[in-house]
Amino acid sequence: MSEGKPVPHRLITLAFSHYNEKARWALDRYAVPYREEPHMPFVSSLAVAVATRGRGGAADRASSRYSTPVLILNDGRVLTDSTDIVRFAAHRDGSFFPSGEVTELVDHYGDQLGPYTRLLAYWHLGRHSGMIEQLAADNVGRREAWLFKRIVPLAGSQLTRALNLTESGHDRALARLRQELDDAASRLDHRKYLCGDQFTAADLTFAALLAPGLCLTPEEGFGAILPDRASLDDEAQALIREVRTHPAGQFALRVYAEERRRVLP
Ligand SMILES: N[C@@H](CCC(=O)N[C@@H](CS)C(=O)NCC(=O)O)C(=O)O
Numbered sequence: 001m002s003e004g005k006p007v008p009h010r011l012i013t014l015a016f017s018h019y020n021e022k023a024r025w026a027l028d029r030y031a032v033p034y035r036e037e038p039h040m041p042f043v044s045s046l047a048v049a050v051a052t053r054g055r056g057g058a059a060d061r062a063s064s065r066y067s068t069p070v071l072i073l074n075d076g077r078v079l080t081d082s083t084d085i086v087r088f089a090a091h092r093d094g095s096f097f098p099s100g101e102v103t104e105l106v107d108h109y110g111d112q113l114g115p116y117t118r119l120l121a122y123w124h125l126g127r128h129s130g131m132i133e134q135l136a137a138d139n140v141g142r143r144e145a146w147l148f149k150r151i152v153p154l155a156g157s158q159l160t161r162a163l164n165l166t167e168s169g170h171d172r173a174l175a176r177l178r179q180e181l182d183d184a185a186s187r188l189d190h191r192k193y194l195c196g197d198q199f200t201a202a203d204l205t206f207a208a209l210l211a212p213g214l215c216l217t218p219e220e221g222f223g224a225i226l227p228d229r230a231s232l233d234d235e236a237q238a239l240i241r242e243v244r245t246h247p248a249g250q251f252a253l254r255v256y257a258e259e260r261r262r263v264l265p
Helices: 018-029 043-051 082-089 100-111 113-125 131-139 142-163 167-187 201-214 234-245 247-259
Strands: 009-014 034-039 070-072
Touching (some): 018 082, 018 201, 043 070, 113 131, 113 201, 113 234, 131 142, 234 247
Antiparallel strands (some): 009 070
């Protein structure tokens, strides 16, 4: 009897989120069969609660226990953290997590870079009327986009509280983002990738978690739809320009161009 196609795993996402992009990228890279179930904020947490029968995962510095991505494996196991999903996808590739240095950087970017770029993205999103509704229309099903439109005012005030979207929160995130960019650039001074001569989980994590600052497009490899750069105000465009022209931003763009669509056997 011939073996059928493997049953795809279920990937529950907050569609446009960079942690989710990190998981998607690793699953795509290692040709892991999966079906994405894309959601908007809050609906994603509800979807995680339903899919995990209320259990969720573990809360961490960056998220609650109902955060995404969540991968429901076709054998019933559940992975509730983006790094666990990357490790699962890359388990046959010993060169992807080759050292403690790579693991430390992956954790560092998850704890630091991810929250800074997220805060800045939501900060600017909140200053563009109608944009989050457009993100819903572009990234999730029609019914959820319709529903989300009705809870936008509630979602906005919850996000403001949960992410500390204040002037001082913004200034701190911007300063920290600049520091992360400079630190990455100095690592890249004499090497091709963040930890040496080969592309590792640290590079994937850095590029994916920087994606909101680069405002990447699907043509550039991003696995969801971010706002159209041309429709952003001057301040947001200036930030994206700054990130894109920084040597570390240039590195992330290069890594997207060279590695995001690469599929390993
Ligand atoms: N440690 C988590 C962080 C993921 C994370 O922060 N996910 C956000 C999307 S940007 C989320 O779903 N937040 C909703 C929540 O925390 O309830 C991971 O790397 O998987």
